Every structure is written in C-alpha cells, then in structure tokens.
Amino acid sequence: MSVGRLRRQAVAIFRAAVAAADPAAAVERQLRPIDFSSYRDIYVVGAGKAGASMAAAAERVLSKRVTEGLVNVKYGHVAKLKRIEVNECGHPVPDGAGVAGAERIAEIAARAGRGDLVLCLISGGASALLPLPGAPVTLAEKQEATRLLLACGADIHEFNAVRKHLSRIKGGQLARLAWPARVEALLLSDVIGDDPAVIGSGPTAPDASTFADVARILEKYRITRRMPAGVLRRLRQGLRGEVEETPKPGDRTFRDVRNSIVGSNRLALKAAARRARQLGLRTLVLSSEVQGETREIARMHAAIAREIARSGNPLKPPACVISGGETTVTLRGKGLGGRNQEFVLAAAMDICGLAETVVFSAGTDGTDGPTDAAGAVADGSTLARNPNAAAYLDNNDSYHYFQALGDLVKTGPTLTNVMDVRLILVGG
Amino acid sequence: MSVGRLRRQAVAIFRAAVAAADPAAAVERQLRPIDFSSYRDIYVVGAGKAGASMAAAAERVLSKRVTEGLVNVKYGHVAKLKRIEVNECGHPVPDGAGVAGAERIAEIAARAGRGDLVLCLISGGASALLPLPGAPVTLAEKQEATRLLLACGADIHEFNAVRKHLSRIKGGQLARLAWPARVEALLLSDVIGDDPAVIGSGPTAPDASTFADVARILEKYRITRRMPAGVLRRLRQGLRGEVEETPKPGDRTFRDVRNSIVGSNRLALKAAARRARQLGLRTLVLSSEVQGETREIARMHAAIAREIARSGNPLKPPACVISGGETTVTLRGKGLGGRNQEFVLAAAMDICGLAETVVFSAGTDGTDGPTDAAGAVADGSTLARNPNAAAYLDNNDSYHYFQALGDLVKTGPTLTNVMDVRLILVGG
Numbered sequence: 001m002s003v004g005r006l007r008r009q010a011v012a013i014f015r016a017a018v019a020a021a022d023p024a025a026a027v028e029r030q031l032r033p034i035d036f037s038s039y040r041d042i043y044v045v046g047a048g049k050a051g052a053s054m055a056a057a058a059e060r061v062l063s064k065r066v067t068e069g070l071v072n073v074k075y076g077h078v079a080k081l082k083r084i085e086v087n088e089c090g091h092p093v094p095d096g097a098g099v100a101g102a103e104r105i106a107e108i109a110a111r112a113g114r115g116d117l118v119l120c121l122i123s124g125g126a127s128a129l130l131p132l133p134g135a136p137v138t139l140a141e142k143q144e145a146t147r148l149l150l151a152c153g154a155d156i157h158e159f160n161a162v163r164k165h166l167s168r169i170k171g172g173q174l175a176r177l178a179w180p181a182r183v184e185a186l187l188l189s190d191v192i193g194d195d196p197a198v199i200g201s202g203p204t205a206p207d208a209s210t211f212a213d214v215a216r217i218l219e220k221y222r223i224t225r226r227m228p229a230g231v232l233r234r235l236r237q238g239l240r241g242e243v244e245e246t247p248k249p250g251d252r253t254f255r256d257v258r259n260s261i262v263g264s265n266r267l268a269l270k271a272a273a274r275r276a277r278q279l280g281l282r283t284l285v286l287s288s289e290v291q292g293e294t295r296e297i298a299r300m301h302a303a304i305a306r307e308i309a310r311s312g313n314p315l316k317p318p319a320c321v322i323s324g325g326e327t328t329v330t331l332r333g334k335g336l337g338g339r340n341q342e343f344v345l346a347a348a349m350d351i352c353g354l355a356e357t358v359v360f361s362a363g364t365d366g367t368d369g370p371t372d373a374a375g376a377v378a379d380g381s382t383l384a385r386n387p388n389a390a391a392y393l394d395n396n397d398s399y400h401y402f403q404a405l406g407d408l409v410k411t412g413p414t415l416t417n418v419m420d421v422r423l424i425l426v427g428g
Numbered sequence: 429m430s431v432g433r434l435r436r437q438a439v440a441i442f443r444a445a446v447a448a449a450d451p452a453a454a455v456e457r458q459l460r461p462i463d464f465s466s467y468r469d470i471y472v473v474g475a476g477k478a479g480a481s482m483a484a485a486a487e488r489v490l491s492k493r494v495t496e497g498l499v500n501v502k503y504g505h506v507a508k509l510k511r512i513e514v515n516e517c518g519h520p521v522p523d524g525a526g527v528a529g530a531e532r533i534a535e536i537a538a539r540a541g542r543g544d545l546v547l548c549l550i551s552g553g554a555s556a557l558l559p560l561p562g563a564p565v566t567l568a569e570k571q572e573a574t575r576l577l578l579a580c581g582a583d584i585h586e587f588n589a590v591r592k593h594l595s596r597i598k599g600g601q602l603a604r605l606a607w608p609a610r611v612e613a614l615l616l617s618d619v620i621g622d623d624p625a626v627i628g629s630g631p632t633a634p635d636a637s638t639f640a641d642v643a644r645i646l647e648k649y650r651i652t653r654r655m656p657a658g659v660l661r662r663l664r665q666g667l668r669g670e671v672e673e674t675p676k677p678g679d680r681t682f683r684d685v686r687n688s689i690v691g692s693n694r695l696a697l698k699a700a701a702r703r704a705r706q707l708g709l710r711t712l713v714l715s716s717e718v719q720g721e722t723r724e725i726a727r728m729h730a731a732i733a734r735e736i737a738r739s740g741n742p743l744k745p746p747a748c749v750i751s752g753g754e755t756t757v758t759l760r761g762k763g764l765g766g767r768n769q770e771f772v773l774a775a776a777m778d779i780c781g782l783a784e785t786v787v788f789s790a791g792t793d794g795t796d797g798p799t800d801a802a803g804a805v806a807d808g809s810t811l812a813r814n815p816n817a818a819a820y821l822d823n824n825d826s827y828h829y830f831q832a833l834g835d836l837v838k839t840g841p842t843l844t845n846v847m848d849v850r851l852i853l854v855g856g
Contacts, residue, residue, distance in 0.1 A: 296725060
C-alpha cells in the first residue's frame with residue numbers, strides 16, 4: 001500500500017467522524033422515533049455554537065408542533081427559522097444579549113406545564129451562551145469570579161460548582177423551571193467523558209455540589225476576600241438557605257427529564273472505526289478521553305505505530321489506531337500552530353524512517369489553534385523532507401513546518417465540535 | 429471480579445514478564461539448538477550486569493567446549509564458574525578494572541581465528557562495563573567527553589557516534605578483532621527498539637557513523653574546544669585516516685556475525701500477554717517502545733482504562749492492556765519515587781472512582797528510582813484512601829504515597845533488566 005493511499009484513507013476516516021457529529025443529523029436521528037402526538041405544547045430552547053442547525057433540525061421534525069422556541073447562538077452562527085427564534089450573543093465572553101436571551105429561555109421553561117414538552121438543545125459554548133446570574137450577582141461580577149478561579153488553577157469540577165451556584169439556570173435549574181413539563185435534552189458533547197452535568201454546565205442535569213462546597217473552594221484557593229460583593233452576598237444567602245440550592249440527584253425535578261448524548265467524540269470515533277474497517281484496515285479505538293501534554297501523547301502514539309510495524313501489536317498491518325479527546329499545549333515558543341498540528345509534528349519525529357506509516361490529527365470543528373487549518377498529516381519520510389522538526393517543535397511552530405511541506409489538513413468550519421480525532425495508519 | 433483479585437493477577441502477569449527476561453534461561457534457549465561440534469576453539473566474552481548468569485548458562489550448555497572466557501560484570505554481580513573468568517569492575521562509572529578486562533577481551537577476540545567461535549554475551553550496563561579508550565584517549569578523557577555531551581543535551585545517536593569513535597572495541601570493533609572467527613552475539617536488550625548497534629554501544633554491530641559525524645556533533649553543540657587534548661588528537665587522526673574507521677554495514681567483518689536479541693522488553697510483554705490470556709483476560713500489547721514524560725504517559729493509559737470501562741474499547745472487560753519501554757521523570761519536587769511509582773500515582777488520579785480497574789507499573793530489574801520498590805499498584809478507590817495525590821505528585825513523592833497505603837510492589841533484585849512493564853486491568 002502506498003503512503004499516498006494511506007494519507008487519503010486518513011482523510012476519509014476523519015470525514016466519517018465529522019459527519020457522525022453533524023448536529024442537525026444527530027437531532028433528527030434522535031427525534032424521528034419519538035411520538036409527539038400526546039404532548040400539549042412543545043417548547044424548544046437551547047444554547048451553543050451548533051444551536052441554529054440543531055434548532056433547524058428540530059423544526060424539520062416537529063414543524064407546526066412547536067409552540068414557541070428560542071436558542072442562544074454565537075454572533076454569525078444563524079439560520080432562518082419559522083417558529084424558533086435564533087438569538088445572537090457574545091462568545092466566549094458573555095454579553096447582555098446572552099443574558100436577555102437566557103432570561104427569556106427561563107420564562108419559556110417556566111411557562112411550560114404538565115403535559116407539555118421542553119426540548120432543550122445544548123452544544124459546545126453553551127456555558128458562555130446561557131448566562132443568567134442569580135441575584136444579586138451581576139454579569140460583570142460573575143465574570144470576575146470566573147477570572148479569579150481560572151488564575152488560581154481550579155479544576156473543572158470546582159469551576160462548575162462555583163458557576164452553577166452563581167447562576168439561576170445552570171446545574172439543573174432550567175429543568176426545575178420546566179417542571180412538571182417533560183424535558184428532552186439533546187446534548188452535543190464537547191467535553192471529555194460526556195457528563196451531562198458538565199456539558200454547558202448541566203442546565204438539565206442534577207448537581208451534586210452545594211453552596212458549602214463553593215465556600216470551601218474559595219477558601220482552598222484563598223480567594224474568598226477577593227470575590228466581588230454580589231458573589232459573597234449570594235454565597236451567604238445560599239449558606240443560610242435563603243437562596244434555593246441547585247436540584248440534587250434524586251430530586252423530583254428529574255423524574256421526567258431525559259438527557260441524551262446525540263453527538264460526542266466517542267460516537268465520532270465509532271463512525272471513524274466503521275469507515276476504517278470498510279477500507280480494509282484492522283481497527284482499534286484506543287480512547288475518546290485522551291488528555292495531557294500534546295507532544296508526550298504524540299510520543300505514546302508513535303510508540304504504538306512503531307510496535308505495529310515491528311511486531312504486529314496491537315494490530316497486524318494494514319492497521320488503523322484511532323484516538324480522541326483533547327490534549328493541551330504548554331506554549332514555550334512564539335510560532336504558529338495548534339494541538340493537532342503539534343501532535344503530528346512530534347509524532348513525525350518518532351516515526352521517522354518507518355515505511356507505510358501515517359499519522360493524522362485534526363479538530364472536528366475544522367479549526368486548530370489560531371490557524372486556518374484543522375490539523376496535519378505526516379508519514380515516515382516527513383522528517384527526511386525537513387529534518388529541522390525539533391526546532392519547529394521547540395518554537396510551537398507546527399503550522400509553518402507543515403505549510404511548507406503542503407501537509408496541513410484544511411476543511412473549513414464544519415459547524416460542529418466533538419474535540420479531536422487522531423489516526424495512526426500502518427500499511428503493508 | 430474483585431479488585432483484590434485483579435491486583436493479584438497484575439502481579440502474576442508481571443512475574444511472567446520478568447521470568448521471560450531471565451538471562452540464563454534466555455542464553456540456554458538460544459544455545460541449546462546450536463551444533464557446536466564443527467568449531468575448533470570456542471571463546472566466551474562479554475559484559476553487562478547479567479554477565480555472570482549469562483556466562484554460567486553458556487558454561488552449562490558448552491561445558492568443556494569452552495577454550496577460554498572472560499566477562500566484565502558489576503562489582504558484586506558474580507558467579508563461581510569453571511572455565512569463564514568473571515571480572516568485577518566499576519558501573520556506572522567505568523574504572524581501571526574495567527579497562528584491564530576489556531583489554532583482555534580484545535586479546536581473546538584477536539586470538540580467535542578461522543574455524544573458531546566467539547560467543548559474545550551483552551546485557552544492560554555493557555557500555556560502561558566495556559571501557560577501552562582508543563589511543564591516545566585516556567579513560568578520564570573519555571569520561572570528560574561523555575560528561576560534556578550529556579550536559580549539552582546530545583541525543584542517544586549522537587552520544588553513540590562519539591562513544592564508538594573514542595573506543596577501540598565498540599561500534600563493531602570487537603567483531604572486527606574476532607574476524608575471521610564466527611561471532612554469535614547474544615544480546616539482552618535494555619534499550620527502546622532493540623537495535624544491536626545501540627545495545628552496549630554495539631561491539632558486534634555495524635556502525636554507520638563516522639569521524640566526520642563526530643566532528644559535526646561537537647561543532648553543533650560548540651564543545652569542540654572544550655574537549656580534552658587526547659580526544660581532539662584522536663579525532664584529527666581519524667579525519668586524516670590515520671585511525672581506522674569503525675566497520676560499516678556491508679563490511680566483511682560481519683559476514684560471519686550473528687546478533688540475536690535473546691531477551692527484551694518486547695519478548696517480556698509477549699510472555700505477559702500469554703499469562704494474562706491464561707488468566708482469562710482479553711489482552712492487548714500496546715507498545716514496548718513507550719517513552720516520554722511519565723505523568724503524561726500515565727494520563728494516556730488512564731484514558732484507555734476509562735474507555736474500556738465505559739465503551740468496551742479497545743477491549744471488552746475483563747481486559748488487560750500491556751505496555752513497556754521506559755519513561756522519564758522531570759524532577760520538580762524533593763520527594764522519593766521512581767518512574768513506575770510516579771506513573772501509577774498519576775494514573776490513579778485519572779481512574780478515580782472507576783470500579784474494578786487496576787493500574788500497575790514496575791521495573792523488570794526490581795528497582796525503581798532510588799527506592800527499595802520495583803513499582804506500585806493502584807485502583808479506582810486509591811484516591812479515596814488518600815485524596816492528597818496531587819500534592820505527592822507535585823513533590824515527586826510517589827514512594828511515600830504508596831508506602832502509607834501498603835501499595836508498593838517489592839520484588840527484590842531480579843538480576844535482569846528489560847525496562848518496565850505497565851498494566852491496566854479492568855474486570856467485570
């Protein structure tokens with residue numbers, strides 16, 4: 001098998017992964033089998049970068065059954081719909097348009113009653129696109145609290161605990177507003193592990209964290225005193241029981257709530273594996289939950305490529321190993337690149353000289369870092385074409401390394417995001 | 429399946445890997461099928477930490493057929509033999525005893541002629557245990573050159589190129605001394621990739637590097653002028669052709685030379701996989717060539733463990749994923765630990781809460797860093813038993829974390845070394 005053919009196969013496998021994460025197709029797939037005839041009113045709400053196409057798909061399925069609807073989307077990510085309003089707002093920094101939209105979404109949910117359905121469409125970016133600070137916190141105060149947490153290195157769970165308790169809609173509170181209506185939440189996951197409580201800060205999922213946890217987290221990082229006044233007042237009110245807690249697991253709120261992951265990295269990798277097998281490749285999905293420092297994760301992938309070539313483990317060639325998730329890059333240099341391009345550059349160094357071995361990585365959203373590429377592709381002869389790889393890697397300049405070789409992968413925006421897809425292909 | 433049972437299975441699988449790397453058994457396995465009757469004289473030479481037990485095994489097979497023999501071993505790593513002399517010398521810092529032994533090994537090889545066999549036994553540590561500086565370089569000068577290279581961050585290939593050209597026995601030169609005798613080299617590999625030119629700096633393998641390469645490497649790191657006088661004189665002589673080059677691939681030297689990997693990480697993992705399958709586990713060997721920063725490699729392994737538990741990929745439970753090679757640790761803290769213990773600590777953080785999931789890592793030599801443990805073992809409830817893992821990891825203090833939990837793996841010295849074995853076990 002030629003390396004050129006392996007490269008084309010990698011692109012085809014990646015495209016299959018992206019197609020499986022298409023938000024509109026995912027929503028249609030989920031909704032088509034449902035019988036909506038017994039519901040009185042059907043409300044559609046939601047937020048996220050894929051909000052417009054998810055809403056359009058919902059309209060296609062539900063048509064005139066939609067009583068009213070509103071989704072918050074990023075500026076420019078619009079679609080012309082008949083019954084569901086598409087509200088453009090700020091992302092990644094939330095703005096007043098976002099608050100106004102979230103307020104109306106809360107009102108719609110509150111209006112829904114017994115016998116009604118609230119269809120909730122959540123995708124990447126929903127956290128910033130559904131900003132509804134709980135009184136007396138202002139949007140600016142909430143952002144300042146977030147900034148302080150970020151600076152002190154809080155982890156994602158701590159972050160979410162705080163965020164949910166400063167909000168009036170997150171942490172299951174949208175579902176509580178909708179109660180006793182039935183809630184169908186369709187989630188397009190862009191987070192590792194696909195936890196509904198984490199995706200978009202879980203507006204329709206139970207929240208196990210408490211105001212007491214928030215107080216402990218602020219103490220742990222010694223930032224209690226630096227918190228804005230409104231945040232501290234809400235925290236005190238919460239601790240005294242004057243502000244209602246987020247609904248907990250087992251709460252009646254969730255009796256008629258269903259959270260469904262309609263698109264995710266795991267589902268995308270599954271589709272990629274199906275395509276790879278169709279192409280005649282022995283195929284293995286390693287993990288959809290890969291995280292860690294990009295260049296080290298790349299070395300591990302390259303070690304697997306070498307093992308395949310040398311011993312036929314974990315697969316005999318022709319073989320395809322697939323992984324997903326999202327790695328991080330610790331910036332040291334001043335070059336241009338993204339985690340996918342850096343992954344391929346670091347892996348290329350470790351597969352140097354291997355015949356019929358291809359490494360591919362790209363973001364399913366079609367963008368990688370601040371570049372116009374989705375990722376890159378390399379093979380065992382890439383280093384020979386430009387041996388200076390280490391210098392480019394040191395400078396985090398993977399974009400220019402692959403640009404000169406013509407090995408950038410460009411797809412344009414795909415209008416979805418389920419993190420990254422990495423491929424190792426070994427022919428023979 | 430209980431976590432306790434999975435932990436016991438991990439230990440059993442590790443023991444199978446170590447047993448497969450037993451140097452004496454490996455030498456016997458390789459020599460038993462060979463017909464030695466047609467050889468005139470049989471000489472046994474060698475160096476390495478496993479030298480004594482490899483030589484003892486050779487004596488068991490060859491018995492009185494051994495004409496003469498000498499192996500250089502580390503102080504204390506001795507065995508009482510009848511025909512092969514065991515010479516103790518300095519490691520990791522070479523000493524005069526090592527040079528004296530290497531000199532006699534060169535003489536033995538030179539004495540062997542047509543119709544004779546030189547059996548060469550190489551194991552971990554052979555590079556330091558076979559020091560024979562080429563004139564006019566002194567041992568002290570060679571060590572100084574090595575120290576300078578280390579300090580400037582030269583890679584293993586650059587290192588070996590320099591080392592071989594300052595030596596009179598490495599880089600295939602032992603094989604050239606033995607020519608036209610036949611050479612059987614049995615190599616117990618402790619390096620990633622098992623390249624005979626890298627193991628013990630390749631005394632019986634062709635060397636593609638040249639004096640001109642050495643000059644370029646010293647220039648690249650701007651250390652030419654800081655090199656000791658003897659090193660510079662040898663380099664100038666080599667560049668003028670006054671010192672013979674190391675024998676190159678295709679040289680007649682290697683016509684009757686056979687380099688055989690008798691023990692390696694790859695072979696150990698194969699034995700581990702066999703044992704895991706006997707225990708009823710679906711089993712996958714990921715790679716024997718894993719390198720990179722330990723804690724990041726651990727995250728990747730944990731991601732695979734989570735995927736197995738959540739989606740049945742790459743294996744359905746009960747499953748065992750095996751990897752080998754050797755990672756590195758960038759020291760940041762002042763604690764006690766080793767790469768295997770640190771691997772298990774970092775992985776434990778990422779498998780927290782997973783039922784029936786065990787992570788294991790240990791060095792096949794029975795030691796891990798400057799500790800009395802070979803490695804450690806953890807499961808999904810380890811973090812609950814001591815949630816303070818991040819602090820221990822930050823301080824590189826994995827030993828004390830696992831010591832308090834009783835989760836260190838201790839085997840004592842195994843008298844072999846084929847790097848590390850890592851295991852992920854998921855029951856169910």
